[in-house]
Amino acid sequence: MMTMTRFANDESLLIQAQNGDSEAVELYLSAFVPFLNTIAKRFFNPVLSSQELCQAGYIGLMLALQRYDDTQNVHFMTYAMPWVLGEMKKALRRASDLSEGQQRSQAIAQQLGKLSSILGREPRIDELADFCKTNPSEIIWALEGGCVPQSLDHPCEENGKTMLEILMGKDSIDDESTDIHLALGRLSDQERTLIILRYFRDHTQKETAKLMKLSQAQISRIERRALESLRFWLT
Numbered sequence: 001m002m003t004m005t006r007f008a009n010d011e012s013l014l015i016q017a018q019n020g021d022s023e024a025v026e027l028y029l030s031a032f033v034p035f036l037n038t039i040a041k042r043f044f045n046p047v048l049s050s051q052e053l054c055q056a057g058y059i060g061l062m063l064a065l066q067r068y069d070d071t072q073n074v075h076f077m078t079y080a081m082p083w084v085l086g087e088m089k090k091a092l093r094r095a096s097d098l099s100e101g102q103q104r105s106q107a108i109a110q111q112l113g114k115l116s117s118i119l120g121r122e123p124r125i126d127e128l129a130d131f132c133k134t135n136p137s138e139i140i141w142a143l144e145g146g147c148v149p150q151s152l153d154h155p156c157e158e159n160g161k162t163m164l165e166i167l168m169g170k171d172s173i174d175d176e177s178t179d180i181h182l183a184l185g186r187l188s189d190q191e192r193t194l195i196i197l198r199y200f201r202d203h204t205q206k207e208t209a210k211l212m213k214l215s216q217a218q219i220s221r222i223e224r225r226a227l228e229s230l231r232f233w234l235t
Contacts, residue, residue, distance in 0.1 A: 060087035191222060
């Protein structure tokens, strides 16, 4: 504990850390890891382990370190606390949303099996939506939304470009670090349904228009708007 306290109050180490010295960052923040463990225990939740919460809290420490100004006469941990709590709560929300989404997907998959048995065939999206008493976009999102689009690197019929190329625009994008799933979640129901039909299930614009009961011109406009939003969030 004495060693950690020394690191926490070492101003020269703090300066090195804020100047981008990775070893200094690790050494300086190591002083506050015990605090993360204590806080994580207060947030006990079955969807996330204490270790995962500590990892989220550590991100909060790093964000706080980048913005901390010791001339304000506020101890670093006092300043960092809102960042730590914010990242931990964010991690809990994401884990909870994912857990609820998985449960919803399983429930709809069970209903899909029941309706398939009743009809003697695989039901259409609108039929399954009526059977589950929900809207078609929720059905599509539940059954397809957790997957990476199969056509991410597959050319669209209309323009010969892949979804990744469309999202890239003129700038580059790191597809390995891009969370397509979360970005899709920020779209409206209509936009998300369209993107999933077009890029997850490889429907043409004409087929998508028929499924969504819209004109092909409307589909084109909505798709363009949705892709512009995704490009903005992912680049």
